[in-house]
Amino acid sequence: MKLQQLRYIVEVLNNNLNVSATAESLYTSQPGISKQVRMLEDELGVQIFGRSGKHLTHVTDAGNDVINISREILAKVESIKAVAREHTLPDQGKLNIATTHTQARYALPDVIQGFMSKYPKVSLHMHQGTPSQISDLAAKGEADFAIATEALHLYNDLVMLPCYHWNRSVIVNKDHPLSKKGSIDISDIAKYPLVTYVFGFTGRSELDQAFERAGLTPKIVFTATDADVIKTYVRLGVGIGVIASMAVSDELDSDLVKIDASHLFDYSTTKIGFRKGSFLRSYMYDFIERFAPHLTKDKVEKAMMLKNNDEVEKMFKGVTLPVK
Amino acid sequence: MKLQQLRYIVEVLNNNLNVSATAESLYTSQPGISKQVRMLEDELGVQIFGRSGKHLTHVTDAGNDVINISREILAKVESIKAVAREHTLPDQGKLNIATTHTQARYALPDVIQGFMSKYPKVSLHMHQGTPSQISDLAAKGEADFAIATEALHLYNDLVMLPCYHWNRSVIVNKDHPLSKKGSIDISDIAKYPLVTYVFGFTGRSELDQAFERAGLTPKIVFTATDADVIKTYVRLGVGIGVIASMAVSDELDSDLVKIDASHLFDYSTTKIGFRKGSFLRSYMYDFIERFAPHLTKDKVEKAMMLKNNDEVEKMFKGVTLPVK
DNA sequence: GTCAGTTACGGCCCCCGTAAGGATC
DNA sequence: GATCCTTACGGGGGCCGTAACTGAC
Numbered sequence: 001m002k003l004q005q006l007r008y009i010v011e012v013l014n015n016n017l018n019v020s021a022t023a024e025s026l027y028t029s030q031p032g033i034s035k036q037v038r039m040l041e042d043e044l045g046v047q048i049f050g051r052s053g054k055h056l057t058h059v060t061d062a063g064n065d066v067i068n069i070s071r072e073i074l075a076k077v078e079s080i081k082a083v084a085r086e087h088t089l090p091d092q093g094k095l096n097i098a099t100t101h102t103q104a105r106y107a108l109p110d111v112i113q114g115f116m117s118k119y120p121k122v123s124l125h126m127h128q129g130t131p132s133q134i135s136d137l138a139a140k141g142e143a144d145f146a147i148a149t150e151a152l153h154l155y156n157d158l159v160m161l162p163c164y165h166w167n168r169s170v171i172v173n174k175d176h177p178l179s180k181k182g183s184i185d186i187s188d189i190a191k192y193p194l195v196t197y198v199f200g201f202t203g204r205s206e207l208d209q210a211f212e213r214a215g216l217t218p219k220i221v222f223t224a225t226d227a228d229v230i231k232t233y234v235r236l237g238v239g240i241g242v243i244a245s246m247a248v249s250d251e252l253d254s255d256l257v258k259i260d261a262s263h264l265f266d267y268s269t270t271k272i273g274f275r276k277g278s279f280l281r282s283y284m285y286d287f288i289e290r291f292a293p294h295l296t297k298d299k300v301e302k303a304m305m306l307k308n309n310d311e312v313e314k315m316f317k318g319v320t321l322p323v324k
Numbered sequence: 325m326k327l328q329q330l331r332y333i334v335e336v337l338n339n340n341l342n343v344s345a346t347a348e349s350l351y352t353s354q355p356g357i358s359k360q361v362r363m364l365e366d367e368l369g370v371q372i373f374g375r376s377g378k379h380l381t382h383v384t385d386a387g388n389d390v391i392n393i394s395r396e397i398l399a400k401v402e403s404i405k406a407v408a409r410e411h412t413l414p415d416q417g418k419l420n421i422a423t424t425h426t427q428a429r430y431a432l433p434d435v436i437q438g439f440m441s442k443y444p445k446v447s448l449h450m451h452q453g454t455p456s457q458i459s460d461l462a463a464k465g466e467a468d469f470a471i472a473t474e475a476l477h478l479y480n481d482l483v484m485l486p487c488y489h490w491n492r493s494v495i496v497n498k499d500h501p502l503s504k505k506g507s508i509d510i511s512d513i514a515k516y517p518l519v520t521y522v523f524g525f526t527g528r529s530e531l532d533q534a535f536e537r538a539g540l541t542p543k544i545v546f547t548a549t550d551a552d553v554i555k556t557y558v559r560l561g562v563g564i565g566v567i568a569s570m571a572v573s574d575e576l577d578s579d580l581v582k583i584d585a586s587h588l589f590d591y592s593t594t595k596i597g598f599r600k601g602s603f604l605r606s607y608m609y610d611f612i613e614r615f616a617p618h619l620t621k622d623k624v625e626k627a628m629m630l631k632n633n634d635e636v637e638k639m640f641k642g643v644t645l646p647v648k
Numbered sequence: 649g650t651c652a653g654t655t656a657c658g659g660c661c662c663c664c665g666t667a668a669g670g671a672t673c
Numbered sequence: 674g675a676t677c678c679t680t681a682c683g684g685g686g687g688c689c690g691t692a693a694c695t696g697a698c
Contacts, residue, residue, distance in 0.1 A: 328688090355689085356690070376697085378697070379696090
C-alpha cells in the first residue's frame with residue numbers, strides 16, 4: 001500500500017469517478033492512476049470502485065470505508081509536514097482562509113491587517129464563496145479555515161468554534177416613513193418591500209424565523225449575497241434593507257438611515273471551522289485568537305478533542321462572545 | 325514521504341534508537357533504514373533523531389511530534405487492511421488477546437470456547453503477561469485487546485471499557501481456626517500470615533487500601549502472580565490466602581475452605597482495552613459482547629469517540645456491571 | 649577491538665509516461 | 674463518433690542488499 005495510491009482513490013472520488021480528469025488535476029497520466037487503483041484493489045482484495053464495463057459507476061461499501069480512512073491518513077501526512085515547517089520556519093508558511101463576502105468585507109480586514117504585519121512571511125490567501133463552498137474547501141483541506149455564519153454545521157469532520165454574535169439593522173432612505181420612527185417592530189418591516197440576503201447566507205435563517213414566529217410573511221422583493229448590493233438597491237428605492245449591523249458604516253452610508261433591529265431577531269453566531277485532527281501552526285492559533293480573543297490556543301486544542309460539534313457548543317455555552 | 329519511512333522511524337524508537345536491532349526486527353538491512361531515515365529528515369528539513377557522532381542519542385521535539393503522528397497513520401493503514409478483510413472474509417482473521425493469568429484461567433475460558441466454535445476460521449492468539457506488558461502490546465498494536473484489572477489506565481491511546489466487577493475470598497485449610505468462623509472481618513485476616521497477589525497484579529491495590537483504611541498492616545509472607553500458586557502455598561500451611569473469588573472452585577478446591585470477603589474490600593473492575601481509532605472487525609465486537617454483555621457494538625463505538633478514559637468512566641457510571 | 653552507523657555501488661523492481669486497443673455512451 | 678478506461682511497452686528512478694570504511698565506547 002502506497003500513500004499515492006490512497007491519494008489517487010481519494011482524488012478519483014473528488015473528480016466524480018472520472019479517472020482522466022483526476023489524472024489532469026494531479027498532473028500525471030491516466031493509465032498510471034488506473035493501474036495503481038487496481039493494484040490497490042488487488043492488494044486489499046476488495047473492489048473500491050464499482051464498474052460497468054470500463055466505466056467507474058459507483059463507490060462500493062468497502063471503498064467508502066477505505067476512502068474515508070485514506071482521507072484521514074492524508075490529512076495526517078499533511079500534519080507531519082506542518083510539524084516540520086513549524087520547527088524549521090515558525091514564522092513562515094501559508095494561510096488559506098475561505099470565507100463569505102460579509103466576513104471578508106466587514107469582520108476580517110482589521111484582523112488580517114494586524115496578522116500580516118506580524119507575520120510578513122506567511123503568505124495569505126483568501127477564497128470567497130458560498131457557505132457550502134467554504135465548508136467544502138475546508139473539509140477537503142484546501143483551506144485551513146472556514147469562516148461563516150451558515151451551513152458549517154453539516155460537515156462532521158470540521159470543528160466549528162463560535163467567534164462572535166451579531167445582529168441586524170434596518171436601512172432605509174432618508175425620505176422613507178420608517179426613518180422618522182424612533183424604534184420599530186417586526187410588523188413595521190413586514191409592511192414594506194424587503195431587500196436582504198439570499199437564503200443560506202449570512203444568518204438568513206434567523207431572519208425568516210422571526211417573521212414566522214410573528215405569523216407574518218415578509219415581502220421579499222430582492223435578495224443578494226452581500227450587503228453592498230443590498231444597500232445599492234435600497235438607495236434605488238426598491239425597498240427597505242435588513243443587513244448585518246456591522247455592514248453599515250456611519251461615514252460611508254451617511255445617506256442611509258440605520259435603525260437597530262437587534263431586539264427583533266435572534267442573534268447569529270459567526271464561526272471559524274477547520275479540519276478535525278489537523279495540526280495547526282502557531283500563527284494559525286494566533287490568527288484565531290486575533291479574530292476571537294476568547295479562543296486561546298488552550299481552548300482550541302480542547303475543542304479539537306471533542307467528538308462532535310454538539311459537544312463544542314456545550315463547551316462554549318457559558319462563554320459570552322463579543323458582539324459586532 | 326513513504327509509509328515505510330514512517331514505519332522505520334517508529335520502529336527505531338521502539339528499539340531504543342538502535343538501528344541495527346531495528347533492521348533485524350524488520351528483516352531488512354541496517355543501511356537501508358539509516359538511509360531512509362535521513363532521506364525523510366532531509367525531505368522534512370528537520371532532524372527526527374539527535375545524534376552524537378554516529379550514534380542516535382535522543383528524539384528531538386520535532387521528531388517526537390512526527391513519530392506520534394506516524395503511529396496514528398500506521399494504525400489507520402492497518403484499519404484499511406482490516407476493512408478490506410471485513411468485506412471479503414467477514415468470518416476470517418486474527419484475534420490477539422493479551423491478558424493476565426487470572427483472566428486467562430478463570431474469566432476467559434467460557435468466552436473463548438463459545439467464540440471459537442462460532443468463528444472457527446478466526447485464528448486466536450493469547451499472550452499472557454504482566455498488566456503493563458499487556459498494555460504495551462495493545463498500545464503497539466501487537467495485540468487487539470488487553471484484558472486486565474490493573475495498570476491499563478496509564479496509556480491514553482487505549483480505550484478501556486469496564487467489563488465486570490469482582491471481589492475476593494479468603495482461603496484456608498480445613499484445620500485452620502478461621503475455617504470455623506461463619507464470617508470474618510479485616511482484623512481476622514491481619515492476624516495470620518498472608519499469601520496473595522504480587523503488587524501490580526489482579527486488584528492488589530484494593531487489597532492494600534482496605535488494610536490501610538483499617539489501620540492494620542497485613543503480614544504478607546508470600547506473593548505470587550496467580551491464584552494457583554497461592555493455593556498451593558496455602559495448602560502447604562504457609563498462611564491464609566486472599567484471592568479473587570472466581571479463582572476458587574467448589575470441586576477442585578474442596579480441600580480448602582472458602583470464606584467470602586467481599587464486604588471487606590472494594591470491588592475491582594476488570595477492563596478490556598484496545599487502541600483508539602482502530603477498526604474493529606465484526607467478530608471483535610462479538611467477542612467484546614460475549615465477554616461483557618453490556619458492551620454492545622453501539623456502546624463500544626460511542627466510547628471510542630470519547631476523548632479520554634475519564635469520559636469513558638463517566639459514560640458507564642450508571643451501568644451496573646456483572647459480578648464474578 | 650568490537651559495535652554501530654555511514655558511504656559506495658550494483659541489481660532489480662516498480663512507477664510513470666507514451667502509444668495503441670477496446671468498450672460504452 | 675467521442676469519451677473513457679485498459680493493455681502493452683520502454684525508460685528511469687529509487688529502494689534494497691552487500692561490502693568496505695569510519696567513528697565511538
